[in-house]
Amino acid sequence: MATKKVTDSSFHADVIAADKPVVVDFWAEWCGPCKMIGPSLEELSDELGEKVTIAKINIDENPDAPAKYGVRGIPTMILFKDGAPASTKVGAAPKSQLKGWIEGAL
Template identity: 50%
Template structure:
């Protein structure tokens, strides 16, 4: 399962991580977000120990969604060494996320 990331632990879990971090900004009412959820969970298993895969519920945690300009969901952001390195808006194939993660390992 993907790590639940909140505004309160975003800096610790994402910005201060020594591993690449993929963050899925989503909401429970969002149909495309529900389509992406199984892919995010698969990535969480596939990259265990190599990268952090997390999810931010934008209805409950708006601070970092606003800070990084997340206006449409799902939006996946990838961070490396605390810096935003990639943005993917909308649902993509699993291979897209694999390529992004592999290029940042």
């Protein structure tokens, strides 16, 4: 189960109206740390796919969602639960820390 690509236009359906929690990774092509955590997020999507959807949104192509949720630095990951932001993690981290943060927020 790969990470899900989300856009400003699909954000409501894919994240807010989702039937399970969604971790949204706000990223950009030029962001080194974003690329560093990409493979970890793909693996976590496989491992935690039953409990949570892991989605990615490119902030350069989709400026509305990052503005709405106050994303100032990337990578920023926001866990949405029942359509609302429940937890936020800013900056790259090892896979084990990302997994711990997601599981702790679920």
